[in-house]
Amino acid sequence: MIKTYQDYLKQTGEVGSIEAIVQSIVYVSGLPGVRPKETIVAEGGQRGIVQSLEADLAEVLMLDTANLTTHLSVARTGESFTVAAGEGLLGRVVDAYVRSIDGLGPISGEKKDQPIDPGAPGIVSRVRVERPLETGVSIVDILIPIGYGQRELVIGDKKTGKTTFLLQTIANQAAKGTICIYVSIGKKQDDVKEVENYLKSKNIFNNCVIVGANAADPATMIYLAPYTGMAIAEYFRDSGRDCLIIFDDLSNHAKFYREISLLLKRSPGRGSYPGDIFHIHAALLERAGNITTASGKNVSITALPVAETLEGDITGYIQTNLMAITDGHIFFDIEEFRKGARPAINPATSVSRVGNQTKADLDRGLAQLIREDLSSYQRSLEIARFGVELPAKTRAQIDLGEKIGVIFNQDVTSILPRGLQLVLMGLLLAGYWQGKNASLVKVDVIKIFQKYDKGEFKDIEKQIVTCRSTEDLISLVRTKTSKITEALYV
Amino acid sequence: MEKWEEIFDSITKDVKTTNQRDAFLEQVEETSRWIYKGGKKTLSEKIKGAVSEEFRKLVVDLETSSQIPTGGAEAKEFLGDLEEYLNKSTLVKLTLAFFPSQDFLEKLSVWFKKQTGKGAIFDVQVKEEIIAGCLFEYAGEYRDYSLASKLDDALEKELEEAKLVKL
Structure with a gap:
């Protein structure tokens, strides 16, 4: 039963009065026993969260600002702010207060009140990140692997394909049963709608929740959106399921928090951001991780x-904060984007600090080989810039690098499972495309995708995933080349 | 303000409610406007017709007993401090089912001063729904001593018991 102002007034026996209103901040007198982070409710039903306590006044961030007037009475609730999370959220689009905004009516089913700002799991319940999380994007899965429970920052300029990559990851993971939560922070409503349409087109929206706080919403709602998303993720994690949560994007969140902090008269620091900007993002992301439940099951929230960066500058305040907080970053390079790479990920400047420990020996060996080849490719390109005649070895390195680039190039609709990635890499390393140029390789790769979608190569895939080393992979692929050629060209 | 506190106490002894306080403050403000007007007349002569006769008599008494300064600046300060004294008075919000008489408020004021050692101004609201008793708010504390809430509690208890019996 939802309690009203009168109910709380009777329950707590404390009353206050709004003395001043500054946009979404109100200053409340009275309420002698109020505590920071407590929820208060006004006579008109408007709710707010106490931010700080001064000598005579409490500073409150109002969640509803409609019909607020001075001298309006206010009551304590004795509770911290909670959101109602439940199974009914799956396949729905909600706002930061978990109210439906998809036009399908209220959220149905049993709900549990989840606090939006609990502490992070302690060290005793935490478990090593050991299981690999497949994104379905080969360059990430091979070179910048992510594990369940990891926090990996996705950083880059506008329109470089970050959201596309994230949607491909969601599509891959939701199909495997992972609960995916996409938190849109300060974006346009159109962008949220596009995300919803993409997930519906992949028939995996039933395993997803979208929390949308668009640019037209009050700063308070935008500030709360990531906390709501994390509270929903914690509900599903506690029910025994792995979760993937995406915050798109936290640099925008920082701007809205700055706005609120300046209204709260907090001293501005670097870039006018408040001094606790690192803390709020660190405290939020600390709640992700791999933990063991009371029943002994390992569950995770992967964040x-x-x-966002400007012209590839990753030295910004918020960007460096987030890079310090997370367990690695995937850098979407505007230069790679301009060269036509899709996804425009720069593997040399991207890093995954804990992803490697989730990988099998085969994947680690493969990643090392590819990295060495890509590094040789870059060096060879620099030599080629001088316009001199290149020795055969240098030409071969450039040729191999271009072919690796072709395999790593994936469009929006392609999601590659691990097996298919290994098939492609195995073919490359086994010399299947020796003597062919990159364009022909591209044609072959497209044909392999098409055949794979029709169900071919499944038996090859099954055998390849059992390989233990790159040598095993290469020798297995060599025995299958005739079968593959037959499938592609006959 | 401390130097005139006793005088203020006696001037405002009949101001019990917020309505009375607001009316009193209006007259103090009006008087303050007349300090530098009206030539060499006394303040009580200047404000004749501008304020109520009762208030004017109060000013006459203050002039007779030399409790109000005669100089313009000091008189302005006196009236300013009087306004501040009234605005800073302890406010007690009282919701009753009837409008209280002055006697009732007087007794309540005496009782309150005995309990807390301070005078108070009552913000009285009438709400017949509470049936009897009162709703009381002071220094952020809220207490419901109304008959209506007791009846609600009793009804709720009966309903709970009836539900249990049904089960």
């Missing part, structure tokens, strides 16, 4: 926060 993929997004940060």
Whole structure:
């Protein structure tokens, strides 16, 4: 039963009065026993969260600002702010207060009140990140692997394909049963709608929740949106399921928090951001991780926060904060984007600090080989810039690098499972495309995708995933080349 | 303000409610406007017709007993401090089912001063729904001593018991 102002007044026996209103901040007198982070309710039903306590007044961030007037009475609730999370959220689009905004009516089913700002899990319940999380994007899965429970920052300029990559990851993971939560922070309503349409087109929206706080919403709602998303993720994690949560994007969140802090008269620091900007993002992301439940099951919340840069500058305040907080970052390079790479990920400047420990020996060996080849490719390109005649070895390195680039190039609709990624890499390393140029390789790769979608290569895939080393992979692929050629060209 | 506190106490002894306080403050403000007007007349002569006769008599008494300064600046300060004294008075919000008489408020004021050692101004609201008793708010504390809430509690208890019996 939802309690009213009168109910709380009777329950707590404390009353206050709004003395001043500054946009979404109100200053309340009275309420002698009020505590920071407590929820208060006004006579008109408007709710707010106490931010700080001064000598005579409490500073409150109002969640509803409609019909607020001075001298309006206010009561304590004795509770911290909670959101109602439940199974009914799956396949729905909600706002930061978990109210439906998809036009399908209220959220049905049993709900549990989840606090939006509990502490992070303690060290005793935490478990090593050991299981690999497949994104379905080969360059990430091979070179910048992510594990369940990891926090990996996705950073890059506007329109470089960050959201596309994230949607491909959601599509892959939701199909495997992971609960995916996409938190849109300060974006346009159109962008949220596009995300919803993409997930519906992949028939995996029933395993997803979208929390949308668009640019037209009050700053308070935008500030709360990531906390709501995390509270929903914690509900599903506690029910025994792995969760993937995406914050798109936290650099925008920082701007709205700055706005609120300046209204709260907090001293501005670097870039006018408040001094606790690192803390709020760190405290939020600390709640992700791999933990063991009371029943002994390992469950995780994997967080993929997004940060926007300008002209590839990753030395910004918020960007460096997030890079310090997370367990690695995937850098979407504007230069790679301009060269036509899709996704425009720069593997040399991206890092995954805990992803490697989730990988099998085969994947680690493969990643090392590919990295060495890509590094040789870059060096060879620099030599080629001088316009001199290149020795055969250098030409071969450039050729191999271009072919690796072709395999790593994936469009929006392609999601590659691990097996298919290994098939492609195995073919490359086994010399299947020796003597062919990159364009022909591209044609072959497209044909392999098409055949795979029709169900071919499944038996090859099954055998390849059992390989233990790159040598095993290469020798297995060599025995299958005739079968593959037959499938592609006959 | 401390130097005139006793005088203020006696001037405002009949101001019990917020309505009375607001009316009193209006007259103090009006008087303050007349300090530098009206030539060399006394303040009580200047404000004749501008304020109520009762208030004017109060000013006459203050002039007779030399309790109000005669100089313009000091008189302005006196009236300013009087306004501040009234605005800073302890406010007690009282919701009753009837409008209280002055006697009732007087007794309540005496009782309150005995309990807390301070005078108070009552913000009285009438709400017949509470049936009897009162709703009381002071220094952020809220207490419901109304008959209506007791009846609600009793009814709720009966309903709970009836539900249990049904089960």
